[in-house]
Amino acid sequence: MQLLVHGGAGSDPADPDARQAVLEQAADAGVERSTPVAAVETAVTVLESDPRFNAGVGSAVQSDGEIRTDAGIMTDDRTVGAVCSMPGVEHAISVARLVMEETPHGFVSGEHAVALADAYGIETDVDLWSSRTREKWADLEVPTGGPKPQLEWIRDRYGQSDPAGSSRNEPAGESATSHDHDTVGAVALDGNALAAATSTGGRWLALAGRVGDVPQVGAGFYCSPAAAVSATGAGEDIARVTLSQRTARHIERGCDAETATTLAIEEFAELTGATAGVIALDARGTLGSAYNSAAMQTARAVRER
Numbered sequence: 001m002q003l004l005v006h007g008g009a010g011s012d013p014a015d016p017d018a019r020q021a022v023l024e025q026a027a028d029a030g031v032e033r034s035t036p037v038a039a040v041e042t043a044v045t046v047l048e049s050d051p052r053f054n055a056g057v058g059s060a061v062q063s064d065g066e067i068r069t070d071a072g073i074m075t076d077d078r079t080v081g082a083v084c085s086m087p088g089v090e091h092a093i094s095v096a097r098l099v100m101e102e103t104p105h106g107f108v109s110g111e112h113a114v115a116l117a118d119a120y121g122i123e124t125d126v127d128l129w130s131s132r133t134r135e136k137w138a139d140l141e142v143p144t145g146g147p148k149p150q151l152e153w154i155r156d157r158y159g160q161s162d163p164a165g166s167s168r169n170e171p172a173g174e175s176a177t178s179h180d181h182d183t184v185g186a187v188a189l190d191g192n193a194l195a196a197a198t199s200t201g202g203r204w205l206a207l208a209g210r211v212g213d214v215p216q217v218g219a220g221f222y223c224s225p226a227a228a229v230s231a232t233g234a235g236e237d238i239a240r241v242t243l244s245q246r247t248a249r250h251i252e253r254g255c256d257a258e259t260a261t262t263l264a265i266e267e268f269a270e271l272t273g274a275t276a277g278v279i280a281l282d283a284r285g286t287l288g289s290a291y292n293s294a295a296m297q298t299a300r301a302v303r304e305r
């Protein structure tokens with residue numbers, strides 16, 4: 001089994017060593033599992049439980065003061081499961097897997113996804129706030145009163161910076177943008193079987209109900225017989241260029257994973273002017289990762305059988 005995980009594309013993190021240690025733990029936990037789909041799920045659940053990352057506990061807060069989680073998972077036979085907008089769900093990736101394996105659907109949203117999780121014994125009603133997110137939310141002073149005043153407030157702020165806070169125009173301020181980039185993902189290969197998974201709390205300064213790239217197949221995650229891919233970064237931009245599928249396509253056309261990720265990020269940057277990162281593992285076992293943000297941490301684990 002070979003597994004590669006990422007902890008989000010963005011600015012240079014304040015605590016890279018501590019984050020790297022958690023990424024290594026996630027990779028080590030995942031690689032012990034017996035199938036690629038279990039491997040990516042396990043690795044992602046470790047990261048969802050760590051408040052340093054913007055997934056599960058420690059996720060971004062939406063404009064109405066609610067945290068909602070999204071995730072997607074896929075295997076090389078193009079079986080897919082995705083979930084979005086789930087309050088109180090730490091392990092969004094496990095709910096995505098549940099959708100993939102237990103329902104005839106590919107994507108379930110909101111309160112119904114939470115009810116499904118609950119019905120299958122996945123913990124709900126979890127407190128997803130961390131001390132960091134509490135402080136940050138307290139500093140923001142988002143207006144109450146529903147979507148219109150909130151939209152007015154976020155319109156000038158959202159998208160002014162990349163998910164990390166390095167500005168495209170004017171930075172929205174450190175408190176508004178830092179730690180916005182810590183979406184997590186994993187790709188795994190065992191023999192010929194591949195799987196990909198991505199999980200997030202979305203982005204700060206987003207309107208309540210906003211859903212980014214992460215649970216959209218081909219955008220935040222993708223898997224084909226040729227490659228498994230997980231993406232991170234500016235979600236609206238990732239979705240409109242289907243970054244993960246684009247990366248897999250380069251591999252399907254003969255590129256190795258390193259060339260494919262580099263090409264896909266170059267195209268992404270040219271088409272959108274935004275920042276993102278992507279990791280890939282191809283069916284031959286070659287790895288690739290590329291990003292045009294300041295940083296993206298990854299960790300790899302291999303276990304011979």
Ligand SMILES: NC(=O)C[C@H](N)C(=O)O
Nearest residue numbers: 181183202212232233235
């Ligand atoms: N930090 C991220 O990667 C955010 C995620 N791509 C989203 O837009 O929801």
